[in-house]
Amino acid sequence: MMPTQTQLLLRTLLFWAVPLLLLALPLVTNAYVQFIANSIVIFALVALGFNFVIGNLGQLAFANTALFGLGAYGSAILVNSFGLPWIVSIPLAGVAGAAGGFLASAAALRGIRLYYLAIITLAFGELMRWLYVHGKSVTGGTDGMGLPAQSLFGFSLTDDRAKFYIFLVVAVLLFKATLNILRSRVGRSVMAVRENEVATASLGIPTARIIVFAFMWSGFVVGCAGALFALHTSYVFPESFGMLHLIVSFAMVLVGGLGSVIGAVLGAAALTILPEYLRSFPGMEELFFGLIVIAVLLALPDGLASLLRKLSPIFVERYYRE
Amino acid sequence: MLMQLTISGISQGAIYALIALSLTVVYRSTTIVNFGHGDFVMAGAFLSYVLVVLLGVAFVPAAMLAVVAMFLLGLAFSRGLVRPIRGGPHIGFALMCISAGYVFRGIARIVWGREVLPMPRVFDINPIFIGDLIITGDAIFILSTTAIMLAVFFGVLALTDIGKMVQAVYQSARGAQLIGINVDRFNDFTWGIGAALGAIGGILIAPISLLHPDLGASFLIKGFAAMTLGGFGSLYGAVLGALILGLSEQYAGAYIDSALIDITAYLVIVLVLFLRPHGLFGRKAIVKV
Amino acid sequence: MSNLLEVEGLDVRFAGLHALRDVSLTLAPGQIMAVIGPNGAGKTTLFNAISGYVRPSSGQVRLRGHDVARLSPHAIAEHGIRRTFQNGGLFPALTVLENVLTGLHAQTEGSLVDVILGRSRALASERAMIAKARDLLSLMQMEHMADTRAGDLSGGQQRIVEIVRTVASDPPVLLLDEPAVGLSPLARDQMMDIINRMAGEKGVGILLIEHAVELVMAGADRIMVMAAGQHIAEGTPAEIREDRAVLEAYLGHA
Numbered sequence: 025m026m027p028t029q030t031q032l033l034l035r036t037l038l039f040w041a042v043p044l045l046l047l048a049l050p051l052v053t054n055a056y057v058q059f060i061a062n063s064i065v066i067f068a069l070v071a072l073g074f075n076f077v078i079g080n081l082g083q084l085a086f087a088n089t090a091l092f093g094l095g096a097y098g099s100a101i102l103v104n105s106f107g108l109p110w111i112v113s114i115p116l117a118g119v120a121g122a123a124g125g126f127l128a129s130a131a132a133l134r135g136i137r138l139y140y141l142a143i144i145t146l147a148f149g150e151l152m153r154w155l156y157v158h159g160k161s162v163t164g165g166t167d168g169m170g171l172p173a174q175s176l177f178g179f180s181l182t183d184d185r186a187k188f189y190i191f192l193v194v195a196v197l198l199f200k201a202t203l204n205i206l207r208s209r210v211g212r213s214v215m216a217v218r219e220n221e222v223a224t225a226s227l228g229i230p231t232a233r234i235i236v237f238a239f240m241w242s243g244f245v246v247g248c249a250g251a252l253f254a255l256h257t258s259y260v261f262p263e264s265f266g267m268l269h270l271i272v273s274f275a276m277v278l279v280g281g282l283g284s285v286i287g288a289v290l291g292a293a294a295l296t297i298l299p300e301y302l303r304s305f306p307g308m309e310e311l312f313f314g315l316i317v318i319a320v321l322l323a324l325p326d327g328l329a330s331l332l333r334k335l336s337p338i339f340v341e342r343y344y345r346e
Numbered sequence: 347m348l349m350q351l352t353i354s355g356i357s358q359g360a361i362y363a364l365i366a367l368s369l370t371v372v373y374r375s376t377t378i379v380n381f382g383h384g385d386f387v388m389a390g391a392f393l394s395y396v397l398v399v400l401l402g403v404a405f406v407p408a409a410m411l412a413v414v415a416m417f418l419l420g421l422a423f424s425r426g427l428v429r430p431i432r433g434g435p436h437i438g439f440a441l442m443c444i445s446a447g448y449v450f451r452g453i454a455r456i457v458w459g460r461e462v463l464p465m466p467r468v469f470d471i472n473p474i475f476i477g478d479l480i481i482t483g484d485a486i487f488i489l490s491t492t493a494i495m496l497a498v499f500f501g502v503l504a505l506t507d508i509g510k511m512v513q514a515v516y517q518s519a520r521g522a523q524l525i526g527i528n529v530d531r532f533n534d535f536t537w538g539i540g541a542a543l544g545a546i547g548g549i550l551i552a553p554i555s556l557l558h559p560d561l562g563a564s565f566l567i568k569g570f571a572a573m574t575l576g577g578f579g580s581l582y583g584a585v586l587g588a589l590i591l592g593l594s595e596q597y598a599g600a601y602i603d604s605a606l607i608d609i610t611a612y613l614v615i616v617l618v619l620f621l622r623p624h625g626l627f628g629r630k631a632i633v634k635v
Numbered sequence: 636m637s638n639l640l641e642v643e644g645l646d647v648r649f650a651g652l653h654a655l656r657d658v659s660l661t662l663a664p665g666q667i668m669a670v671i672g673p674n675g676a677g678k679t680t681l682f683n684a685i686s687g688y689v690r691p692s693s694g695q696v697r698l699r700g701h702d703v704a705r706l707s708p709h710a711i712a713e714h715g716i717r718r719t720f721q722n723g724g725l726f727p728a729l730t731v732l733e734n735v736l737t738g739l740h741a742q743t744e745g746s747l748v749d750v751i752l753g754r755s756r757a758l759a760s761e762r763a764m765i766a767k768a769r770d771l772l773s774l775m776q777m778e779h780m781a782d783t784r785a786g787d788l789s790g791g792q793q794r795i796v797e798i799v800r801t802v803a804s805d806p807p808v809l810l811l812d813e814p815a816v817g818l819s820p821l822a823r824d825q826m827m828d829i830i831n832r833m834a835g836e837k838g839v840g841i842l843l844i845e846h847a848v849e850l851v852m853a854g855a856d857r858i859m860v861m862a863a864g865q866h867i868a869e870g871t872p873a874e875i876r877e878d879r880a881v882l883e884a885y886l887g888h889a
Binding site: 078082083084131134136138139140142143144146147148150151154158267270271274278282305306307308309310311312313314315317318321322325 | 379381427430431434435436437438440441442444445446447448449451452453454455456457458459460559560563566567570571574578605608609611612613615616619620
């Protein structure tokens with residue numbers, strides 16, 4: 025069932041009510057819970073960006089982990105070496121991520137698809153990670169690089185509560201923009217390519233450019249998230265953008281639901297809260313996230329979002345708006 | 347110098363060949379690219395390590411046991427995890443493979459901890475000296491084992507009914523079904539073979555390198571680079587591509603910059619797919635749209 | 636000069652195979668030309684060559700005098716030659732309305748930036764396109780299915796939605812690859828009716844691959860017969876019925 029007009033209105037209200045209510049969150053959290061809440065906001069963005077390529081475009085996006093790193097390093101470098109205020113570095117980190125997305129997917133313009141494209145993004149991502157480790161003079165190598173304390177309009181941004189508000193604003197903007205895209209001819213084309221690229225081209229849609237755009241938008245969102253992450257942890261290590269991050273991102277997308285925007289939030293929330301205590305056992309996180317993805321693929325292939333859709337048509341995602 | 351590099355390039359390439367070949371075998375019969383294959387290879391090496399070091403089994407029976415175990419694991423993976431999601435989107439297969447890989451990696455790390463472990467030396471084969479040239483015992487061991495494996499592999503394909511079945515399924519899974527091949531079971535079997543071949547690669551490399559749970563990622567990239575060079579889906583191409591990759595790593599590392607050994611494979615993938623998408627010998631990787 | 640589409644000396648070679656030999660045809664606005672011939676005659680290859688999915692080794696495809704051969708498929712579609720696919724080209728996970736909207740992609744206005752920022756320019760055009768898509772669906776009595784997933788439709792409904800999607804942008808030329816295959820007799824008549832209306836009311840020039848001979852004889856203005864990659868005969872249905880070459884192609888040396 026599709027949502028009715030009233031339900032659509034309700035959904036719009038819900039979209040704005042959630043962040044508004046979250047504005048009150050810092051009033052009731054302790055330091056630890058606030059830190060987790062900040063992580064969830066960032067990972068919701070990571071999942072949103074990943075999902076745009078994996079879920080909506082239907083291509084594997086191995087490079088995205090490295091693009092998240094590109095955003096984080098980009099932000100830290102802009103702040104440290106160029107003296108830019110951190111807040112200004114956010115959109116620039118996004119642009120860097122988009123540029124990385126372009127490079128990772130440019131082979132699509134030459135007709136490369138699916139597995140080959142996935143392998144290129146894998147190689148590209150690994151190459152970037154190799155650069156993070158070996159480009160010592162710029163990235164600090166395995167030691168990583170720190171981000172000095174930041175402030176905005178005279179307010180200090182060292183407290184997680186203060187950070188939360190900025191993260192929330194960035195997240196709302198990027199979620200809104202992604203929904204705008206998905207509910208337009210561009211978003212429909214992205215999904216059409218996933219469903220049947222040959223038929224998509226027959227409608228006058230330049231499919232290769234659509235593929236590259238999807239990687240770029242994904243890179244933009246993930247790059248912005250990287251800038252937030254740099255402030256969040258105030259330190260940027262290559263390890264944060266390693267193999268573990270990849271499976272965590274895949275798991276968030278799948279648990280939430282392939283191609284679902286609400287799913288990105290659900291997946292990020294579920295998987296940031298759950299495995300916190302696994303962190304002290306080496307290997308447990310990999311095992312956990314690996315098993316989660318397997319379980320979801322077997323038992324709930326459309327993720328938590330599909331449960332919500334069964335609950336109410338409000339959660340059925342439409343790709344147009346009147 | 348050049349000859350020495352060539353020897354080590356070929357023995358590295360031999361191991362890559364097993365990995366690329368095992369990826370290709372699965373790809374040809376199931377059209378699935380096993381993005382977790384590096385971890386299957388690691389798991390094979392890991393199993394042999396556990397048997398030899400922790401349980402005190404002699405190397406040869408330990409290696410055989412590990413290969414058989416990996417064969418069964420590949421079979422079980424296909425049956426239990428790949429078959430059930432057949433109706434879903436193709437991307438599901440890739441995610442399933444990746445996740446299985448992470449499970450192996452997690453288990454290995456839980457058992458191994460954070461250490462990097464040396465495998466005890468297996469054979470004391472005396473090195474051969476030819477003038478200035480030294481062919482180490484390890485190289486002899488790797489090369490002779492790989493040569494035997496490849497001979498058996500291609501011999502079986504060329505001379506038996508299995509070879510014909512492989513060809514039939516590769517041409518058309520539906521057609522193969524029609525002439526009475528149980529494609530499901532055949533695919534399970536192929537997964538088993540792929541896992542076993544990969545494990546052999548892992549076991550061969552274990553004694554000459556340090557073992558750690560993250561070994562898989564680089565195996566995977568090398569396998570892909572070899573396949574890309576040789577042309578995706580081509581069995582001979584996989585072997586040839588692997589040898590070329592092994593040699594280029596050694597030459598580039600020695601004559602240009604030692605850091606290149608690490609990243610040759612990445613560069614090969616990016617360059618080949620940009621410049622000559624169908625590889626040196628293979629079919630086209632491009633879709634015309 | 637009133638020809639809408641002119642195909643001249645089209646040749647297609649695959650490795651070792653001469654799939655299309657020197658095929659020429661002309662199509663006027665509002666004309667329905669059926670392409671018939673035994674399996675393997677090169678009918679679909681002809682469509683693929685005209686619509687850019689296969690690169691012709693020589694020959695021209697002129698749309699209103701403008702050569703479009705060797706452009707990419709999406710560029711040819713944008714010029715106004717649109718096609719359907721033999722085994723169906725709908726996007727199963729998208730709804731019927733969303734499917735039809737993809738056919739209006741090129742008509743929808745607003746830059747990428749307008750879209751991302753949700754500017755009114757993009758939204759207004761989007762709204763107009765949705766209205767147009769709904770109108771088209773209601774012409775086919777399918778407006779109540781606008782929000783159904785395309786994958787959940789019956790085979791016949793899918794064919795109709797695919798045609799609606801293909802004609803949504805008012806293309807001057809339409810290539811229909813077996814649009815009636817697998818349809819019930821009733822749905823077939825409905826399909827022919829739709830095709831006739833598009834040619835008659837909108838002046839669309841239509842090339843039609845069809846195996847059902849009665850359908851072709853009743854519905855087409857002209858018939859072109861192909862065999863072994865060649866154009867072997869062309870004429871009105873009545874002429875074709877009498878043609879020896881056609882009989883031979885179908886009954887002779889198979």
